[in-house]
Amino acid sequence: MPGPENGHDAPAPTASPSVGPAAETPGSTEDPPGTGGWFGRPRADLLRAGAVSAAALAQIAGSPIGSALPGGRSVADVSDTYATVVTPAGWAFAIWGLIFAACLAYAVYQALPAQLERQVHRRVGWWLAAAFATNAGWELVFPQEGSWLLVANVLIVVVVTTTAVALARLQRPEPTGLDRALPTAAASLLLGWVTIATVANVSVSGVYLGAPTDSALANGAGIVALVAAAAVVLDVTLRLRVSAGPFAAAAAWGVLAVADNEPPLPVELAAWVALAIIVVGVAAQVWRTRRVVRTLLA
Numbered sequence: 001m002p003g004p005e006n007g008h009d010a011p012a013p014t015a016s017p018s019v020g021p022a023a024e025t026p027g028s029t030e031d032p033p034g035t036g037g038w039f040g041r042p043r044a045d046l047l048r049a050g051a052v053s054a055a056a057l058a059q060i061a062g063s064p065i066g067s068a069l070p071g072g073r074s075v076a077d078v079s080d081t082y083a084t085v086v087t088p089a090g091w092a093f094a095i096w097g098l099i100f101a102a103c104l105a106y107a108v109y110q111a112l113p114a115q116l117e118r119q120v121h122r123r124v125g126w127w128l129a130a131a132f133a134t135n136a137g138w139e140l141v142f143p144q145e146g147s148w149l150l151v152a153n154v155l156i157v158v159v160v161t162t163t164a165v166a167l168a169r170l171q172r173p174e175p176t177g178l179d180r181a182l183p184t185a186a187a188s189l190l191l192g193w194v195t196i197a198t199v200a201n202v203s204v205s206g207v208y209l210g211a212p213t214d215s216a217l218a219n220g221a222g223i224v225a226l227v228a229a230a231a232v233v234l235d236v237t238l239r240l241r242v243s244a245g246p247f248a249a250a251a252a253w254g255v256l257a258v259a260d261n262e263p264p265l266p267v268e269l270a271a272w273v274a275l276a277i278i279v280v281g282v283a284a285q286v287w288r289t290r291r292v293v294r295t296l297l298a
Helices: 043-068 075-081 090-110 119-144 148-169 178-208 216-239 244-259 265-289 292-296
Strands: none
Touching (some): 043 090, 043 119, 075 090, 075 119, 090 119, 119 178, 148 178, 178 216, 178 244, 216 265, 244 265
């Protein structure tokens, strides 16, 4: 560029590395970690962090409390009472331990003073708090059986919706490190499992309302439900830039549990087809993105 002095061209300035906010990626909405304690932080951030933490703890306590309420039974007992052709095997529910651990880890992390004002938590915190709290509500309602099973259907749809929004908001711009790994792990595992759990939940309500459990109609409905759920999982997997692996794995876990619970042969075959669709979807997304770690993990 021509310089004003002596009519000579001034040498172009050499870019030097910088430290701090100026070093952030251009156009990024991420803030550097804060310093200090909780005092003086924006009230909205403190409220959000508290809501996420309280909701994460509530969903851990929800199932035992729901079972202990007057008239309550365990979730497993209710599922067995209204068993359907798409009821997962009992071992499948062990995934809640992993989901609760991921949600709690994120709740603790986002509440740290250095994390309170990060944009990633502001984007997804309230959505995940809503998902965790609604899931806790489902755990209180489902064990009560009766017409409460219909209320549980509404609640699980809310869990799916709020978790899906949170996971979508984690895709762009993509956070890094634990800012990406923890919220996406919590959201993707929860969404993957409840996508399949919704099928089981609705089928339980159908049996409560008088739908047959052992007929060609029941088998046909189960087949359609499993294939439709697999198609949804496939579509979401192909849209996820990060954490497609945990989402698909949680959904595949549920489908595998259905196949392992000795359903009628046509339904079992449909479950295996659904599982194959999910696996192919993950492989296709890895091939499309060429980013194995981010796609499969977080």
